[in-house]
Each structure stands twice: as structure tokens, then as C-alpha cells.
Amino acid sequence: MKQITFLLIAVATLVGVVAFTAPASRAANEGAPAIFVTKIPSGYRDWKLISVAHEEGNLNSFAAVLGNDVAIKAYREGKLPYPDGTIIAALHYGHVSSEENNKVFGRSQSFVPGAPTNIQFMVKDSKKYSTTGGWGFGHFKDGKPGDEALMNTCFPCHNQGKARDLVFTRYAP
């Protein structure tokens, strides 16, 4: 019995792996669990600038949005959907008042990045991430990936931006 159970689990696992890696259509994977980016893409801090961003409220975030070469090329050419291989990185920091800058200006007006809070990634792989619009989402705090509850919020939100292939950030010239 133990052997049969093990075999069933092994087959189920194998089927799962095949379902994720085979060139399946998006429809075929509907209902399949989302998979996320679990490893920080190497070299992202050297990538080129896409834009900057600030969120008020609870987030209180200051962001630099960078892209790998595939991303930058697609952005500059206005190519949609983004091709496989595109990676977009959002480097988030706190949004803090700069006392040293304010002294120079003679008034309180200057904001700079505080401590890093998290880094988020969108990785385009239309097959691997077929259940989430072709995008793999990643969130890393102190180098560790976000938990599943957090990660399951990425796609439903980004899926509101279908007209621009789920990407909110526009290119700053």
C-alpha cells in the first residue's frame, strides 16, 4: 500500500511538473496553481533605468524601476506584449525627508530613499508562467521571497493592466 501511495504521489508530481514545463496554452492551465519567481535575477542593480515611482499611504515607498536589456529594448520600441526574457525590477525604499539636503535648501522640501524595503520582479516567460498572463512575479525582502498569500495578490492586481501587458510603469524619457 505504501508503495502504491508513493507511486501515485510520484506520478502526480511528475504530471504537475510536465503541466508547468510543457508548452501548454493558457487555457489548458486555467485553475493550475500560480508559480512565482523564487530567485533574485542576477545583476539587476546594474540594469538601465525605466522610471521612478512614489506611493503614499501605508506603502510610503520610493522606487527605482530598472529593466534588463530585453525590457529596455521593448520599452523603447513600444513593443507589446513584452517578449520572453523581459525582466523588470522595482527597487523599493522608504520615502524619507533628507535633513542634510533641507539644511542646504534652507527649508523642508527634499525626499530621498530611506532603507531598502523590498525588491520586486516581473519575469516574462509565456510558457512557464502561462497561468499568470505569462509573467512570473517575485518579491524579496532581505533576500527572502514573499509568502504565498502575498504572492497570490500580484497577478489579480496586475491583470487589471491588460492593455499594457500587465505592466503599470511607463518609460521615463
Add this chain to the structure above:
Amino acid sequence: MKQITFLLIAVATLVGVVAFTAPASRAANEGAPAIFVTKIPSGYRDWKLISVAHEEGNLNSFAAVLGNDVAIKAYREGKLPYPDGTIIAALHYGHVSSEENNKVFGRSQSFVPGAPTNIQFMVKDSKKYSTTGGWGFGHFKDGKPGDEALMNTCFPCHNQGKARDLVFTRYAP
């Protein structure tokens, strides 16, 4: 008389050129007029990220601060003063509310770069810019350099940051 006047102007011009290009000490150039960066350094939009910045008030600016390879290396190694060849670029945009992002968030919290306002540069050349702490300052709006009155405000302000070689922006990790 005309010839003598022309000769005097020619000599004065030559002396001026020599004074600017000879390896003169900073003290020797004190009182000499400042010279500015009058040409946009090529390729700056492809440079790596140093940090981001926001100024409230009249400026209402959103900035991405980028550096050429010499600048990035110096920043990452904490090298002061910055070596000759360092170029720092501040790409300024308006700081505007993003209606399309706010719709997704369901509340007004998102700010993005508006139209570009100006690009500013600091170019380190300890000989060429010896009268302004070794830095050449540049300001370009729609590709055109700022007038002399504006440009004369750069050095006195940045000179308040002597402890960090006149550079205000810190590196965002």
C-alpha cells in the same frame, strides 16, 4: 588703431584660453570666471542608477540620478574625492499624480514622472574646472544650456557639501 585693438583682443583671448587649459592650481585660478558644461554628455540615459530624489515646493521635481562607470565605481567603493572622469546626471521630471495607477489601487496615492523638465550634470575635471571645486556644472532644458545667471548658482550651493566633494546624492543600494 583697428589692428592694435584686434591684436589686444587676440592676446587677451589667448591668455584666457591658456589660463583655462593650463594645469593651474586652484589658488592660481581664484577669481577667474567659472566655466560650465555646455554639451550634453553622450549616452547618459544608458548609465546605471545612483539614486532617486524628490523635491517639493516650487521645484516639485522627481529625479533619477545616474552615473557613468567612473561615477558608479567611485560611489560603490566610497571613494572621495571623485576621480577625474566622473559624471553624474540628474534627470528631472515633474512629480505628478498617476490617475491610472490610482484607479488600480482604489485610492489616490501614486506619483510618477511627468514631462521632463531639465537634465543636470556634474563633470569632474580637476584642472578644467579648478575654479569650481573641480566640478563642471551643466543644466539643459529642451537640450539648451542654462544661462549664466542660473549657472552661477550651482557652485556656491554645492560648495556647502565639501565633506562629500560637493555631491549631495548618496548611493541607493
